[in-house]
Amino acid sequence: NVDRLLDLQAKIDDILNQRSVEEKERIISIIEDAASFVEELKEEEHSQNTEILKHISKRIESLFSIEEIHMEKILLNGFLDDICNEAITSIKGRDLNIIRNFEKGIHITMDRNILKKVFLGLLKNAIENTPDEGKIEVTIQSEGNEIRIDIHDYGVGITSQNQKMIFGGFFHTQDTELYSSKRPYEF
Template identity: 25%
Template structure:
């Protein structure tokens, strides 16, 4: 008779499969699988029955570079009886490479020793980590190049400022040419930075989301504090309106902050001095509403329908001549939609623009 306190294997399997995991047990003496969850086929497209009928055939799916490593881990588990967690690659029939994470432990059943554990497809997680490392390395190398390239225009600016000071002291009034040189070098430097930021923003929208539960209000408060510290230099006032309680959402916060920073950056570019930029968060039924509002020059009515298009005709230089690529708003829309959200806007020329982002409560 079954002990009513013992776990129901079918129930455990159902729970594991809901989380993308596969349960298995392997008899070390007969070298056969005692059990493999039916979900094995859903995870990898390989029939669990075929693997049970011919256990060694699973090795044929293991990436050739990982076979020795997997064999070493198997031997280590047999000798130590310590829990092992191993990540390795499998190659499916269509040559698609997938990553598996297997957590296994030795268990005793009568006089037989079994290896029991869970297998999970971690391909998307591995891809996310790979992209993070790739972009981090790229960022570091690009920043090195950028700092080198910016050294020349900034050195020129410093030299011309010194020349202007000398002319002022000598009573010479004709300094317009030097001022024009400073303006050109400053614009060239800012264009380099803008190109770098735009390119990073574009590439970051093309990778898998890594969502985690975050306090959205806390993250936006930190972001807006950074703008408030510079508001005197930016000649704008920054405001943040938050609900009394924290708002928790599952977001890829790094990408969502890129969206928010881009919207605020656009607001800065198109808001005259002494204008206001306000970010607010409001909980509504079924979703959270995030808004970015400015008192800027607004978006011309004729280009509003094209605002979210790639390389849109709606692109405009900022009030101080800041460069525009026409990609920013399309990338913002992509990232918001990856979060299953929606972005809309209202704008009136001479009055300002407000962007609305609706994010679902999961």
């Protein structure tokens, strides 16, 4: 049963990019089937896979949920400094240095939760791909009418062959266990 769910999730992930109406209908059908199947399994009294089912159910719900967007003016240096501090306390034993080069007084108007998700995702990737005792540089600067946020890690990088495949779904560029502490960033 879990294999069926994982297969459904793989199918969803493979076709979730913007597609034709026909493909979108196929996606919705797969998601509805998966949701029904998860609900049936959750009703079983002694399901051995309760945690997996809860995770899959949460994932399916997130695909359909639409959060309300709250635009607000955010002072970037304080906001991103807090997220960097949160990341440092969450990496549990990794010896990494997050260097911050923040131009002061830069504001952005957008939804705070969206900005946090984007920045945490980029920072998480940098942390997971930086060797122990490495460094990550986070820079905020204004360039004319634009704001630039750079996250520079010192991992092994992505080969040109792998660069062609990174936007094709859940693609991992290399086995980071070769040089990491085997303790990834945890949220």
